[in-house]
Amino acid sequence: MENLKAKAFELRKDIWKMIYRAKTGHVGGDFSVCDILISLYYKHMNVSPDKMNDPNRDRFILSKGHSVEAYYSVLADRGFFPKEDLETFSQYKSKYIGHPNNKINGIEMNSGSLGHGLAVAVGMALAGKMDKANYRVYTVMGDGELAEGSVWEGAMAAGHYKLDNLTAVIDRNRLQISGSTEDVMSQDSQDERWKSFGWHVIHANGNDLDELDAAFTLAKNTKGKPTMIIAETTKGYGISFIENKAAWHHKVATAEEFEAGLSELERRRLMANE
Template identity: 60%
Template sequence: MNHHELRTKAIQIRMDLLKMIHGANTGHTGGSLSNTDIITALYYKIMNIDPKNPKWEERDRFIASKGHSVESLWCILADKGFFPKEELATFSQFGTRLIGHPNNKVPGIEMNTGALGHGLAISVGMALAAKRDGKSYRVFCLMGDGEQAEGSVWEAAMAGPHYKLDNLVGIIDRNRLQISGSTEEVMGLEPLEEKWAAFGWNVISIDGNDMEALVEAFGSVPTVPGKPTLIMANTVKGKGISFAENKPAWHHHVPNDAELEQALAELSASLEQLKLEGQVRG
């Protein structure tokens, strides 16, 4: 996909996840909207994966350490063909595989996640295994910014450079909000980029809702031989919905009927704008 197609796909995924959350009457809306562009870039442009063979040894690995924002991932895996799209209607229902966190009973999920602070350590192990087995696959780990308060994140952050894991990419969904408010009020993180750099990572700071910037950053990995990469993806919580953006209450707010209708109307208007831009370029 080109950048225009990726941006279009990300909007469609946002529409799908909002419908899914509304139908289930539960979900983490704000963080899923902020990370949609990141995961879209990975699954539709960057990662080497095969939905027909999800256990392919040479596949790139994706670990959603911020597992509570799984809704965008479920919609993307379904759209890619890892499981039937109709199954999205069972999200968070009794007996479903599509629970509120990644579940490795679902094809395309590497591990159960959601207990924050665990994903990067597992990713370090996967990247180290690739190095020792002579495999070329890469490991991408998506973390939340509130998650940076977990001590286990920093233990893993030390291990990545120690083992020279340039096949490892950490991504922080830096939307600056968590369930109880601003990350800087709950547990100050800054200077976050400098901290990761001091731990030996090659840090790239980008607009995490800019598809072109995401593709360029991910496509450059490994950027520095012998160093893992940390993508500081500066995002907007609730991205794409005017009345949800930068609102802490939308961390796990479920849109009501009127809010869903308004949100879908805004996203539809964004799709139309992209269509016009495409026609002008054409």
């Protein structure tokens, strides 16, 4: 776990560089979701590059597809494709485009248009039940994404079919594209909403690998209900001057900001290693 804490900052450095090189990317949401992806890909999910077609592999859908830079950096580090490929991110003719697509090793579903991941995850989980398979299905949504009506069709179906092989996560960073989620579409009653649809609801600090570990373990041991992990995160977590700032949803650093951000991430990586 200690090494993963350092890795969380090492991967944020990759993301920061990738976006600076390409001059495009969604850094705020990448940094809030990074630890969630690390917990899943290094500890909790049964996935690996040598069993991409294994019917028993766990399934993952990044419903908040704009956080693709975090997703690519984790997949590359887990060996799904060479790390050098990240250098082509968002370049002309590169397949590593600005949202997930299933031509890339390890990616199950094209995403980016918000609101679709949960319903597809429900379908995969229901198929698993019908086939008596023992894989699990995971999806991560943004909190702003919850304004999409299709999310609630998925929520209803998952409760109805008692999909205890499904774990969903909300990256609850309290910001969406242009400001506070509470100003745009208030949602502080998420607990009651998911519970009323038949879900088991867990809260965790989504930038704390120990809390995420406990939450994913609890979800696996929950029977008869799907689990929603409301992961309280900080948008931009890792670089203090971008944290909690809606402007950094989709912004590229200046040369000066780039160097300052990189130094802070390196400092925090070394501290996590101590």
